[in-house]
Amino acid sequence: MRAYLFLFLLLAGCANTHPKPGGSYLGLLAMTGITYHLFLDNQGPAPVLYGVTFKADPLPLDTIYFKGDSLHFRMKEYYSEYKGRFDAGANRIEGIWIGEDSLAHPLVFQAVMPDTVSGLHPRSSPGYTYQKPALMGDGIKTDTREAQKLSPAVMDSVIKHLVNGKYKDVHSLLVARNNELVVEEYFYRFNRDKVYNIQSATKNVVSALTGIALEKKELKSTQQTLCTSLPGYEKWACDEKHKNITLHQLLTMSTGIAWDEQTYDYGDERNTLVKAASDSDQFVHLFLLPREIKATPVFAYNSLNHILMNAVLRHATHMENKDELTTRLLQPLGIEKCYIDEPTPMGAIGDIGLRPRDMLKFGLLYANQGQWNGQQVVPAHWVAESIRPKIQPRPGLGYGYFWWTKDFEFKGKTVSSFFAWGYGGQYIFVVPALQLVVVMSGSHWGTDPVDQGIPIMEEILKAVEE
Incomplete structure (x- = not known):
């Protein structure tokens, strides 16, 4: 035993x-x-x-x-x-x-x-108590929802939908009305100091820099061609097939070059952008693709277009993209914390990263016709021109110079909006008639984020009181 x-x-x-x-x-x-x-x-x-x-x-x-x-x-x-x-x-x-x-x-x-743990759950508790956004000394004014006529009950419902999973993977929601930040909420344990790759919302920043370069006469017009604007690529940009591609076509995704990065996800080798990424020089890859010009321009979303535009700006301004961005936009807006992609092999940068409050600054800049704290940062006429829809990508959506546009139903009438949209759920919505700016960041990969961002905006609009 x-x-x-x-x-x-x-x-x-x-x-x-x-x-x-x-x-x-x-x-x-x-x-x-x-x-x-x-x-x-x-x-x-x-x-x-x-x-x-x-x-x-x-x-x-x-x-x-x-x-x-x-x-x-x-x-x-x-x-x-x-x-x-x-x-x-x-x-x-x-x-x-x-x-x-x-x-x-x-x-x-x-x-x-x-x-x-950040990224695991939207909130540790389903309960929600509103707090007025803090003044951070960053040039953003704050106020309460009631003072700026935003229904607390409806906005509480929006927040609950972000917490209970109706809308997935939204990391931040900021709402400003009448130039006052009234809602600032973060989810999945993220906070206001998180710098997000704003993905294709970078295109809207490049659009602003294009307007500044035009105002300074560094660019002649949006009708100038890539052939005359892209040194080092004359062999391809100036051949018979491409010699008449204009900056206007580049900015409106209507170059006629065969390109499809929306049918297949970005992890799929059939995606044209994925194919181009495997080449050391993506511009040459682009120029070697077929091109077809039709009487009515055809929209084909192309993530290389803003990198091409950055290459044009790099030559026109005689500045590296990082220096141009810093001196002409980031410093005037008081944006100190960000990241900027290293230049591609073609010399131009790709995407940038911003904090949600700095994304809001960019939205407020455009909501105020290019002005920030009394300074005209982006020409007012360029703001108006760049947000004017010039082509229809799909029913219900328009596209200007790298800006998406959409009309929303609001209390029996229609209000126009324009917005920046980056893959994964990075948004900057502006509704001028309501003095409304909405920012979202997130990680809604693998699906079309417009399908989620627009319903969230529709809910927020129900909170707006005239």
Whole structure:
């Protein structure tokens, strides 16, 4: 009997020498240019790993398991593997991630409460209490919803819809009326200091810079051609097929070049932009595609167009894009925290990143005909011209010079709006007749964000009182 008892205690002791972690853990994986946030949920029957850098997405692992006190997982698609060991005393998992770059990256998972993890849940509590936005000394004035005639009950309903999942992956919502910020809400544990890649809303910034360059006579007009505006590419831009492509066509997505980046998602190799990205010189790739000119211009959304326009501006202004952007827009608007893409191999920059309040500044700039704090930053006539619809991409939507336009129903009448739209749910809506500016940021990848942004705007408009 004593022998059996001794054996039982020995086996129990051996089992306890390799305790397995329970609960939730957050790991920060520092790679080149970005830190990935990984959330390990080990509360269920099997561990699950999520990427929560922007929102919670289960990672496509081929395998994940604990063996004793060791954690193993692997992603064949990205040639990546992790091996870590659980430290029971510190309640953390320490290990090494071997990435597709074949380099060893330290990755430590620390114990966390799930409700403290950015990107995992919209809010830790479904309840909502309104607070007037804070004055931050950034040039943005604030007020209450009631003072600016925005229905508290309707706006509370909008916030609840962002929290309960009716609208997915919205990280921030800012609403200004009569130049006063009255709603400033953040979700998924993000805050006002988060800098977002505004994706294709960058095009609207490039549109503003184009108007400034025209005012300074650095560009002649929107009718000048790429042939005369793109040094180094004359072989392609000035051939018979492309010699009459104008800046107007570039700004309105109507060059006639065969391009389709809206039928397929950006992870699909059939997407034209994905194909172009594999070439070292995407401009040459673009010029080698077929081109067809029709009597009525055809809209074909092309994410290379604003990079082409940046290349034109770089030549016309004799400034690097970063310097031009900083001196002509960021500094006048008092925008100090942002990021700017490194120049592409073609010399021009791609996207930029802004905080939501700085996105709001850009919207207020256009709501006030290009003025900010009494300074005319963007020419008023260019603001008016760039937001005037010139082509119809789809029923119910217009397009100006890199600006989308839409008419909304409002209390039995129609009000016009224009908006910047970036992939994933980055928006700047302006409704001039109502002195309304709305900003959203998010991570609504893989779907058409217009389908979500417009219904949110329709709900917000119901809150506006005349």
